[in-house]
Amino acid sequence: MSGNITMSMVRIENPLYHAIDNPEVPRYLIDGIHSQSAMDKLKDERRAVWHAKKELPHDKRKAYAERDAKQMQFMYDKVRGVPDEFNSTTAGRSLRLAQSFNFARVMNMVGVSAVAEGMTVFTQFGLKAALQGMPAFKAMLRDAKTEMLKNEHAREMEALFATGSQHYMDAFKNFADADGLTISRSAGSKFFNKADEVVHTMTNITSKWSGLKAVDGYSRMWAASAQLQQIANAAAKSKAGKITGVKRERMRSLGLSDDMTERVFSQVRKHGTKESGSTAMNREKWSDREAAAALRLATWRSSRLAIQENFIGQGAPWLSHWMGRVIFQFRGFMLGAHSAQFLRNLHIRDFAGFATWMASAVTGGLSYAAMTHLQATGRSDREKFLKERLSMEKLGAAMFQSASWSSIMPNMFDTALVAAGRKSVFDTGTSGTGSAFFQSPTLDLLDAIPKAAGGVSRVVTGGGYTQADARNLARLIPFQNMAPTIPLLNALISGLPESRGNR
Numbered sequence: 001m002s003g004n005i006t007m008s009m010v011r012i013e014n015p016l017y018h019a020i021d022n023p024e025v026p027r028y029l030i031d032g033i034h035s036q037s038a039m040d041k042l043k044d045e046r047r048a049v050w051h052a053k054k055e056l057p058h059d060k061r062k063a064y065a066e067r068d069a070k071q072m073q074f075m076y077d078k079v080r081g082v083p084d085e086f087n088s089t090t091a092g093r094s095l096r097l098a099q100s101f102n103f104a105r106v107m108n109m110v111g112v113s114a115v116a117e118g119m120t121v122f123t124q125f126g127l128k129a130a131l132q133g134m135p136a137f138k139a140m141l142r143d144a145k146t147e148m149l150k151n152e153h154a155r156e157m158e159a160l161f162a163t164g165s166q167h168y169m170d171a172f173k174n175f176a177d178a179d180g181l182t183i184s185r186s187a188g189s190k191f192f193n194k195a196d197e198v199v200h201t202m203t204n205i206t207s208k209w210s211g212l213k214a215v216d217g218y219s220r221m222w223a224a225s226a227q228l229q230q231i232a233n234a235a236a237k238s239k240a241g242k243i244t245g246v247k248r249e250r251m252r253s254l255g256l257s258d259d260m261t262e263r264v265f266s267q268v269r270k271h272g273t274k275e276s277g278s279t280a281m282n283r284e285k286w287s288d289r290e291a292a293a294a295l296r297l298a299t300w301r302s303s304r305l306a307i308q309e310n311f312i313g314q315g316a317p318w319l320s321h322w323m324g325r326v327i328f329q330f331r332g333f334m335l336g337a338h339s340a341q342f343l344r345n346l347h348i349r350d351f352a353g354f355a356t357w358m359a360s361a362v363t364g365g366l367s368y369a370a371m372t373h374l375q376a377t378g379r380s381d382r383e384k385f386l387k388e389r390l391s392m393e394k395l396g397a398a399m400f401q402s403a404s405w406s407s408i409m410p411n412m413f414d415t416a417l418v419a420a421g422r423k424s425v426f427d428t429g430t431s432g433t434g435s436a437f438f439q440s441p442t443l444d445l446l447d448a449i450p451k452a453a454g455g456v457s458r459v460v461t462g463g464g465y466t467q468a469d470a471r472n473l474a475r476l477i478p479f480q481n482m483a484p485t486i487p488l489l490n491a492l493i494s495g496l497p498e499s500r501g502n503r
Contacts, residue, residue, distance in 0.1 A: 003080035111211025118219030133225030364402020378490030
């Protein structure tokens with residue numbers, strides 16, 4: 001139902017329309033898609049555009065027209081929640097279980113990278129707005145005791161974005177496929193249903209104990225709050241007909257046209273109130289309800305651009321294919337960053353974009369250094385490990401790989417290296433898996449199984465057991481790279497030979 005409502009609200013403005021100079025043309029090219037017949041009409045209109053290109057051969061016009069129509073239907077189905085048939089098959093559910101298991105297996109340090117990303121709020125919104133949007137520690141302790149938000153701005157943020165509700169939502173076992181669509185468990189076997197419950201609990205533990213949920217939720221809340229404070233500060237500086245204090249291109253990238261930005265600023269100046277250094281928007285008092293809705297959507301977009309989260313429809317259709325999900329598991333973030341972080345900031349070309357690129361690289365390098373020291377705790381070869389993993393080359397690779405703008409460039413580079421028989425350069429991620437496209441978590445799991453089995457079989461045949469064998473076995477275990485687990489595992493296996501040559 002929510003998908004149908006969303007499609008009915010889709011509006012695409014006509015660039016030729018002008019209220020004074022050209023009022024005869026329709027204001028909107030698309031003013032809501034209310035049914036499948038309406039979508040079929042749009043597909044026919046798209047086909048007509050291609051068929052009008054008489055300079056192209058007929059077969060090419062037909063192929064291009066059907067390609068576009070297929071993509072339009074694909075997007076329409078995904079937004080409405082039409083399930084993929086493959087995801088309900090035995091193979092589809094098995095693949096989804098393996099991918100969920102991989103999350104609990106290798107993503108237990110992802111909170112470290114989330115902390116580094118959160119620090120870029122300062123560069124994206126400015127020091128003043130970031131500090132205004134940051135909740136005071138004293139107020140956090142007070143509200144934790146009373147379980148009530150006393151600050152008007154904090155209450156408004158919670159009402160706008162339902163922050164803090166994720167833990168309550170995850171208390172219920174919501175089962176969805178790789179596209180986020182709810183799965184009908186009544187059609188599944190008892191085995192898959194039980195496996196779903198076990199894996200769901202494991203992934204929930206990983207999300208919480210890795211710090212991902214807490215850090216990501218706080219950072220996103222902070223980014224949204226800082227964006228509102230930046231708008232409030234700009235509104236105070238601006239006058240009617242003149243926007244200052246914020247770059248127009250950034251407001252446009254959030255869906256706020258120049259006219260709408262002025263309308264928002266006008267309402268902020270009229271109804272905004274200062275409290276504890278921050279500005280409460282008091283949206284419920286706004287007389288311009290369209291401006292209030294536009295501000296809410298713009299802030300939502302901003303928080304998901306500042307703290308990267310891919311939007312629905314941002315990925316190519318082939319990423320929904322089972323092979324695309326295997327190869328690009330946990331890498332959709334990087335694909336989305338190419339447009340959201342690299343191309344967008346390259347287009348705007350301001351200091352905030354450049355500073356964010358640099359800040360994400362520096363904080364990413366610092367996070368990598370901290371993670372490497374944790375991984376070295378308890379190792380028998382600690383000094384050698386730190387010397388190799390904290391060399392200038394590795395620190396540089398970690399900074400580049402962690403930078404928001406690098407996107408899939410490290411993956412493409414490593415894919416070419418590994419294919420040529422060379423070692424990876426960008427093996428500095430928090431998951432511990434390679435960055436080449438054919439070193440995805442699922443393929444890493446398939447690679448670890450025979451290596452772990454080989455180590456165990458050598459023990460049975462009297463061939464001895466080494467630290468490398470133990471680490472290969474640990475790669476199969478959930479939570480194996482969680483912060484408390486890493487030094488414990490290192491301490492347990494420190495008495496074993498480091499390799500077969502050291503026995």
